[in-house]
Amino acid sequence: MSAPRSRRRFNDQTASGLLLAGPAMLGLLLxxxxxxxxxxxxxxxxxxxxxxxxxxxxxxxQFQRIFADPDFLQALSNNLLCALTVVPLQTALALGLALLxxxxxxxxxxxxxxxxxxxxxxxxxxxxxxxLIYAPGPDGMMNGFLxxxxxxxxxxxxFLRDPMLAMPALMLLSIWQGAGFQMVILLAGLxxxxxxxxxxxxxxxxxxxxxxxxxxxxxxxxxLVFVVLVTSILAFRLFDQVQIMTRxxxxxxxxxxxxEAVQAVFTRQQVARAxxxxxxxxxxxxxxxxxxxxxxxxxxxxx
Amino acid sequence: MNASRLGRLGFYLALIGLALLFxxxxxxxxxxxxxxxxxxxxxxxxLSAFVPVGASLDNYRAVFERTDFLRFxxxxxxxxxxxxVAGLLVNALAAYAFARLQWRGRDLLFNxxxxxxxxxxxxIAVPLFYGVSILGLRDTxxxxxxxxxxxxxxxxxxxxxxxxxxxxxEEAASLDGASTLRIFFAVIVPNSKPAFASVxxxxxxxxxxxxxxxxxxxxxxxxxxxxxxxxSFYTLPPLQWGDILAFGTLMVMPVLAVFxxxxxxxxxxxxxxxxxx
Numbered sequence: 001m002s003a004p005r006s007r008r009r010f011n012d013q014t015a016s017g018l019l020l021a022g023p024a025m026l027g028l029l030l031x032x033x034x035x036x037x038x039x040x041x042x043x044x045x046x047x048x049x050x051x052x053x054x055x056x057x058x059x060x061x062q063f064q065r066i067f068a069d070p071d072f073l074q075a076l077s078n079n080l081l082c083a084l085t086v087v088p089l090q091t092a093l094a095l096g097l098a099l100l101x102x103x104x105x106x107x108x109x110x111x112x113x114x115x116x117x118x119x120x121x122x123x124x125x126x127x128x129x130x131x132l133i134y135a136p137g138p139d140g141m142m143n144g145f146l147x148x149x150x151x152x153x154x155x156x157x158x159f160l161r162d163p164m165l166a167m168p169a170l171m172l173l174s175i176w177q178g179a180g181f182q183m184v185i186l187l188a189g190l191x192x193x194x195x196x197x198x199x200x201x202x203x204x205x206x207x208x209x210x211x212x213x214x215x216x217x218x219x220x221x222x223x224l225v226f227v228v229l230v231t232s233i234l235a236f237r238l239f240d241q242v243q244i245m246t247r248x249x250x251x252x253x254x255x256x257x258x259x260e261a262v263q264a265v266f267t268r269q270q271v272a273r274a275x276x277x278x279x280x281x282x283x284x285x286x287x288x289x290x291x292x293x294x295x296x297x298x299x300x301x302x303x
Numbered sequence: 304m305n306a307s308r309l310g311r312l313g314f315y316l317a318l319i320g321l322a323l324l325f326x327x328x329x330x331x332x333x334x335x336x337x338x339x340x341x342x343x344x345x346x347x348x349x350l351s352a353f354v355p356v357g358a359s360l361d362n363y364r365a366v367f368e369r370t371d372f373l374r375f376x377x378x379x380x381x382x383x384x385x386x387x388v389a390g391l392l393v394n395a396l397a398a399y400a401f402a403r404l405q406w407r408g409r410d411l412l413f414n415x416x417x418x419x420x421x422x423x424x425x426x427i428a429v430p431l432f433y434g435v436s437i438l439g440l441r442d443t444x445x446x447x448x449x450x451x452x453x454x455x456x457x458x459x460x461x462x463x464x465x466x467x468x469x470x471x472x473e474e475a476a477s478l479d480g481a482s483t484l485r486i487f488f489a490v491i492v493p494n495s496k497p498a499f500a501s502v503x504x505x506x507x508x509x510x511x512x513x514x515x516x517x518x519x520x521x522x523x524x525x526x527x528x529x530x531x532x533x534x535s536f537y538t539l540p541p542l543q544w545g546d547i548l549a550f551g552t553l554m555v556m557p558v559l560a561v562f563x564x565x566x567x568x569x570x571x572x573x574x575x576x577x578x579x580x
Contacts, residue, residue: 016483017406024397025412027453032419035427035434042430049433100318105311107318113566114322117329120562120569122512124530125551128537129332132544135347141331144348176325181573188574226577237425240514244534258425258515265429266519274429282426289421 036282042275049269062276072277075248075255079284082171082256083235090175090231091224094182099216101183102190112187116180123177127244130173134159134245142169160246163253170241170254178234182227189223190216222296229292236284257281327353336362336552340545362549369539369546371524372553375532382447382517382528383510389452390506391499397453398461399487403473413462419455425515432519442522451510457502460575464498465491497571504572511558529554 046058066072097115101108118126133141136158146154159169193216201211217224239258242248248255248263257277265274330353335343337355340362346352366372400406401413431450440446472494476486492499514530521527527535533554537547562569 013404013483014406014408017400017404017409020400020404020483020487021397021409021412024393024453024458025415027393027450028416028419028455031431031450031453032422032427032455033415035430036422038430038434039427042433049436097321100314100321103314105314105318109566111318111322112570113563115325116566116570116573117559117562118325119573120508120558121555122514122530122533124512124514124534125554126328128533128547129328129551131537132335132344132347132548133328133331135344137348139344139346139348141327141347141352144352147348176328180325184570184573185577188577223577233423237423239425240530243514243518244537261425261429262515262519265432271429271433278426278429282422285421285423285426 039275039278039282042272043279045272047272047275049271051269058272062272063280066273066276066280071252071255072257072260074252075257075260076280078167078252078254079236079238079256081167082174082238083232085168086171086174086178086235087228087231089171090179091182091228093175094179094227095186095224097179097183098186098190101187112184115183118177119180121177123240124244126173126177127241130169130241131160131245134169136161161250163250166246166250166253170238170245173241174234174238178231182231185223185227186220189220193219225292225295229288232288233285236281236288257284332548332551332555335545336548338362338545340543343544343548362543362545363553365543365546366550366553370532370536370550372532372550374524375527375529376554378444378526379511379528379530382444382526383507385444385448386451386510387503387506389448390454390457391503393452394454394457394502395461395492395495395499396487398458398465399491401458402462402465403468403491404483416455416458420459422455428515428519435520441520442526443520444526446520447517447526447528454506456576457506460502460505461495461498464495468494497575500568501572501575504569505576 043062044057044059046053046056046061101112101115135141135143136156137143138147138156140156140159142159143154143156147156157165159165197215197219198211201215206214236256237258238256239262242254242256242259243262246254248259258281261274261277261281264270264277331347334353334355335347337358337360338346339357339359342356397416401409401416435441435446468491472490473486476490481489512530513528514534517528517531518534521531524532533547533550536550
């Protein structure tokens with residue numbers, strides 16, 4: 001290391017700074033920033049691997065094409081549907097779990113561990129196991145369970161091949177796997193709320209529900225905004241379950257933007273088209289992030 | 304029985320009911336992995352799905368006979384281990400430079416790191432795949448390791464921890480004439496164990512379970528990690544659910560054991576990811 005003791009040492013550490021940050025910055029530039037800029041650039045070309053056509057700048061043509069493609073539009077609406085369903089349901093479940101665990105009951109750590117456990121499972125394993133859970137006919141576990149809780153009123157269904165049920169089926173295992181992650185974050189948020197706030201509210205005659213609305217929810221705003229953001233982005237990244245369980249079917253009922261992009265680049269070598277899709281995907285993520293920043297800032301102004 | 308006791312009983316019943324729902328898929332996997340293949344599907348819809356009647360280790364033997372399980376396990380451990388360990392070093396050093404050193408270009412580069420945090424991997428997967436194909440690096444460890452060592456979010460997590468360490472820590476050491484790198488290893492690292500644990504756990508969970516990228520870049524089984532291996536084992540005829548569940552159990556047990564031992568750290572690691580702007 002060439003960081004000699006010199007008089008300049010305390011005001012100029014440029015050499016050390018660059019040297020220490022160098023490897024990480026090089027990695028980020030080479031493998032994150034450069035590919036992203038290339039994706040942006042490729043989205044405006046006609047690049048297709050192994051195609052005899054010369055590389056050309058085609059302007060917005062790829063974007064026009066994908067937005068005229070019913071498969072892509074269906075994928076986009078599936079992603080939106082997934083975000084709009086999974087985010088509120090999973091957040092509500094996670095909040096419920098966190099509130100239950102925050103009551104100081106005995107055995108809290110055991111329950112917290114159990115609810116968090118699916119988070120350490122690789123999604124591909126979860127997807128394969130849930131294919132068995134969704135097995136069609138009365139033999140299937142989900143069919144058996146629904147038969148039990150509806151006291152025999154449930155007609156066995158083939159969840160993953162039913163256009164109405166395939167997407168909800170994928171959503172359910174996302175919720176099962178992800179709720180523990182959110183729960184842990186919300187629980188940490190709950191534990192940071194000062195007790196005095198509840199005592200003051202109780203003195204003012206606030207009941208449980210009123211305390212929840214006027215103390216818990218406002219105090220929990222930042223963690224809530226965070227988990228909603230993360231879950232929304234995960235909903236847009238949806239891929240593993242789709243690829244393993246349904247391959248986008250039946251009739252495109254479970255296809256997603258990432259699944260379409262991977263199909264384009266992987267099976268058809270349409271690099272430019274896939275790039276345009278990932279740019280759209282990135283803009284969606286950017287919009288969600290922007291929304292989160294706005295919501296978080298608002299909180300700071302109020303607080 | 305008074306109201307609060309009744310209330311507590313209600314909470315416990317709710318917790319136990321929910322815990323059973325969260326546990327059911329795991330219990331089914333474990334029980335099914337021990338059953339004869341042909342009974343797994345038949346009994347899946349009944350309570351016997353959770354009872355391994357006639358338990359044997361035949362399915363586990365079949366996993367080792369039908370697949371190169373140890374190879375996949377080694378690949379997963381090697382790839383994830385290298386990414387996590389190299390990532391800890393590279394990203395912590397960068398965060399240290401951003402948080403504790405004065406240098407030209409620092410603010411500009413740090414703003415770049417913050418901006419890159421919102422870029423999800425999927426947004427760059429296409430050109431990265433294209434680049435890897437052109438360089439002939441498909442089906443290599445390099446393609447699965449090198450691009451993921453530097454990580455903007457890890458840098459940010461380290462940064463927010465380092466910035467909170469008291470200045471006096473370094474002052475004594477620098478008066479003794481310790482170099483910048485020496486201060487990092489002798490002073491910063493020993494005082495930042497929670498940050499290292501959090502980053503290690505978060506990146507471990509990310510790369511251990513990652514599926515999309517290894518699916519794209521691996522062609523044969525040589526460098527394939529477990530998540531891709533189980534997905535392709537599941538499509539390998541004949542479909543034997545007992546074998547698949549045994550594969551899944553073998554795949555998740557080591558991680559589950561580590562998780563149960565260190566669950567407090569996992570929980571902290573995940574919770575710390577939320578403590579950001």
